[in-house]
Amino acid sequence: MFGYVNVNQPELKIREYTRYRGFYCGLCRSLKDNYGIRSRLSLSYDMTFLVMLLTSLYEPDTQEKHVSCALHPLQKHLELRNRFSDYGADMNMLCTLYMAQDNILDAGSFKEKAVGNGLSALYRKAFKKLKLKYPGKIERMEHWLARLHELEAENCTDLDTMSGLSGHIIAEIFTPRNDEWTDELTALGFYLGKFIYLMDAWEDIEKDQAEGKYNPLLPIYNKEDSDHFNEICRSFMTVVMADCATHFERLPLIEDVEILRNIIYSGIWTRYELTLNKRNSEKQTDKASGNSLSKERK
DSSP states (O other): OTTOSOOOGGGSOHHHHHHHHHHHHHHHHHHHHHHOGGGGGGOOHHHHHHHHHHHHHHOOOOEEEEEOOSSSSSSOEEEEEOHHHHHHHHHHHHHHHHHHHHHHHHOOSHHHHHHHHHHHHHHHHHHHHHHHHOHHHHHHHHHHHHHHHHHHHTTOOOHHHHHHHHHHHHHHHTOSSOSTTHHHHHHHHHHHHHHHHHHHHHHHHHHHHHHTOOOTTGGGOOGGGHHHHHHHHHHHHHHHHHHHHHHHHTSOOOTTHHHHHHHHHTGGGHHHHHHHHHHHHHHHHHHHHHHHHHHHHO
């Protein structure tokens, strides 16, 4: 589920991108301080968006530093960190653990299972800590995850149901407290979670078909008419993100709101465009190769 909630960097001002990276670095520091240096392997831009969103909404005291780190030892960079950086680190670890478990369930080879089991072992200690800290949240998330896996095993292809289960899981992540903004954050997270699920299914469709794995989009997938398939999927995701944006705009966000809008309206499509361009390029290559073979046969 990681990697879809990102910025469209060329559309940001230098100052805006510096702040975005500052929150990313603050999240990285929180992961290291709370879970050890190896936890940085799970660092996610998706959770950077969450930290920035909650920071803009609740306006906590944010520590601003210029620091160097192991990855950038020679040049100091901005680091922005507050209590939501720690919350984002917690959710980052939780999602990473669930992804590792998902990899085990989906694994088609011994190597894939070994990688999944290795990640689970790495984060098991962190999970015990998180379960004590967020018992209700984790219980609800595991309920939705169990239902998701159950319906996947039944080969359910109801896109609204399947993406909605993912939506419930992400909604939990986007609600750190119960207050007057809980309903809007829940709805925002729900629709963003639906989008992530649909995007993930769309991106994996070719691989899942080739490997005989579950994918709710398989009934409407036609490789020979992939343009139509892509249009249908994009329309599904556009409707979902329109709902997500509606709830986003209802939040009283001021600071960094343009960066957040960049992500909501543009950044979340960058992975889609990259994948689509790659597929179109491969299609053109295959077509050219096929034409060459036809000429040779003649």
